[in-house]
Each structure stands twice: as structure tokens, then as C-alpha cells.
Amino acid sequence: MDKLANPAPGFQRNPDKVITVESYRGTVTVRAGDRIIATSTAAKILSEPPYPAVFYIPFDDIDFGKLAPTDHSTHCPYKGDASYWSVQPAGEAGKNAMWAYEHPFDEMVEIRNHGAFYTNKVTVEATPG
Template sequence: MDKLANPAPGYQRNPDKVITVEPYRGNVTVRAGDTVIARSTRAKVLSEPPYPAAFYIPFDDIDFSKLVSTEHSTHCPYKGDASYWSIQAAGEAGKNAMWAYEQPFDEMTEIRNHGAFYANKVTVEATPD
């Protein structure tokens, strides 16, 4: 069944908006300074022009002991409501550095239980296979 034939409540349909999610073939490491926050061989790449592509890393590959959840949230009409985490050791620079769509719209289930990081708050190293 076409997921867009019966969109999830709240999902905004826009034929000009193309969002793709594909597996990344390689290793992705996220660091705050010298501290590794995440390391994965199972990351996904979400492309949503005009924004830069973002790596979404499975929760199992993220060290949540280095993060603290925040009250900050945002809403995307295509993905749903995002929750945020700060990197404890990074102080103000790490505030709301990671986001995730814990209950994304049905059209974006590929990113459920995955987190993404702001590239201006962490170092993201991607090494293709």
C-alpha cells in the first residue's frame, strides 16, 4: 500500500518536497572534542533539500551516558515532533546537539530510534566502505 495514499494525521503532503533516507555504506563517528558520542556502521543518510544531508545513527550506537535530554522540541510537517539531547561535557556548545524523531510520522519510520547531530556542535567523521 502506498504510505502517501493515507497519510498519518498531521503529515503535510507536498509533491515538491522530496525526502530520502538511505543506508550509509561505511563508518560514522560523532565526537565532541576527544569524546566519542556515537559510532556506527548502520547509519542512514537523510536528504531533505535545501538542507545539508544528515546522518541518522541508531540509538544502540549512541552513548546516551554522555547526553542529557532537554525540554526543547520542534515540529516538522514531514517527519513529526523532534526531541533533543545536549552533550554534557560540551557545556553550552553542546546544548541541543542531537535530535531524534522518536515517534515520526508513518512516512518516516526509517528514522525511528535514530538520532542526528548538528555538524556545527560536533565533529562527524564519515568513512565510506
């Protein structure tokens, strides 16, 4: 099925908006202070100019025992509805620090079951492999 010919309901087509998702070759580690929240060798990089690139980490590589779901949500016309989690070891600074598109538009299926973190709330380290 051609995803561009048959976009998902709610997906906004914009020829000037190019979003790419690629595998990252290396290790991505997310920390709150000295506590590791996530570490992955299967992270993806989502590029959506003019925004900075963002690492999306598979749920299997995230320690959800250090996170708490929140009621916060946002909507992206290109990715879908995002859910948020607070990073508990970061305290108030970690509020809504991780987001994920649990049911993204078909056009962004590559980031399903992956979480991304705000770099101003936690430390995200990328080590090329």
C-alpha cells in the same frame, strides 16, 4: 498499505518536497573534542533539499551516558515532533546538539530510534566502507 494514499494524521503532503533516507555504507563517528559520543556502521543519510544531508545514527550506537535530554522540541510537517539532547562533554556548545524523531510520521519510520547531530556543535566524521 500505501503510505502516500493514506498519510499519517498531521503529515503534510507536498509534491515539491522530496525526502529520501538511504543506508550509509561506512562508519559514522560523532565526537565532542576527543570523546566519542556515537559510532555506527548502520547510519542512514536523510536528504531533504535544500538542506544539507544529515546522518541519522541508531540509538543502540549512541552513548546516551554522555547526553542529557532537554525540554526543547520542534515540529516538522514532514517528519513529526523532534526531541533534543545536549552533549554533556561539549559543555554549553553542546546544548540541544542531538535531535531525534522518536515517534515520526509513518512516512519517515526509517528514522525512528535514530539520532542526528548538529555539525556546528560536535564533529561528525564519515568514513566510507
